[in-house]
Amino acid sequence: MTLDEFLRMLRRRWRILLAVVLGCALAGLVAGLATSSQHTATAQLVVAPSGETPMANASLAPSLLSSSGMQTYAELAGSERVAAAVIAELDLDEPADELAERIVARVPTDTYVIDLTVTAVDAETAALLGNTAAAQASALIDSLFGERGSGLSATVAAEADPATATVPSWWRHLPVGAVVGLLGGLGLAVIREILDQRVRDSADVHRTFGVEPLARVTVSATPGRTAPLPADSADGAVSEPIRRLHAALRSGGRTPRSVLITGVSGQEASSTIAVSLAQLAATAGEKVLLVEGDLRAPRLAGRLGCPQQPGLADYLRGTTGIESVVIDASPQVTTPNGRCPSPVYRRGTTRLGVVTAGSNDGTPVDLLGSGAFAGFLDEVAAVYDTVIVDGPAVLPSSDSVVLAGRAEATVLVVEAGRTRRDEVDQALAQLAAVGAGTAGVVLAELPARTARGQARAMVRGNGGG
Structure with a gap:
């Protein structure tokens, strides 16, 4: 993980880090x-030679006074054996192992001193326990020295004084807890980052798929029922990235006549981008036809404020002609007050046409894969500079895969913070299987509330077939 990746991870995971540190x-x-x-x-x-006991084995003294020997005496001084002797002498009602946990013996570096510290609820009890433990430890260690004839003894050099008993500061664990929380929070954040497979930004797109996104679009609130296409309603947050997308599709020498805009697992962001791209191209002077390719969950008629009316599905079944399904939604003729424009097909003069999904009877994949749809694209391509197809998501159904096989270029919309990398891999593989000309990826960023609402809407939509 590079420094830039680590800093991006901190920006994304700062809530986890803060929560762990505070906790x-x-x-x-x-x-x-x-x-x-x-x-x-x-x-x-203090362990030292005793003037009263002869040194029968004086040669043992150096080893007995070594650092390892002193550590052994400290372990004896804080053992359950000493604790049991203290309990017996003071007639305490406490298990020896619990008292032993409150007796801490340590040897300061390069000394022959054993510090015996005892913890209790008050200073007097702590001092009494400390002095009794020191006396019992001295007797125990002296018995070992006497058995070996070492001439050494463990003497109580300083008794515990209630007046010098200490009380730990209440805040002393606070910085320790904060440091532990910082280290633990960083570890948890790194683990979450490794396990999180969602695409979050342009760097994720480049690192995972080896390409930069064609555009990075911030999609705002859920669109309303008013016509989304008049020139004066463009969203400033969306328009500039859409201009970059528009320019990218026209780079490389040949402009595709038909473009499919589709998502990976969600639909609403790709629909917003398709509508915005159609609007921008129309205001730039091109003749554009926006076709709703999602026959399972149509939404475009509602955005135009139109009731359900004949559309693409009806044309593909042969129940109506093209003149009855193309709505002239050119900016200069869009009807005021959000009223639905009348279906009218002005061949060669309609600047921005819209074809809604129509009735959703039958099997969409059969209709979209039929020769009638290929004929529809050929007919409208002769009139319009660009045909933009707003397709459903790739993974929930095969409809967009069929549409991708018909369109000259496909733009895959990836929703930041929601779409997983493995889902993008699956979508690209399905598009490649039908020979789709994938122009690139658009990264769509949605507000959290919008993303959650979209997830619920998509679940309802999938459940409804």
């Missing part, structure tokens, strides 16, 4: 408050 810091604070009522008192033992 661990709070846990440290609680632990500090819980232990602040505990007192600690320390007694000292």
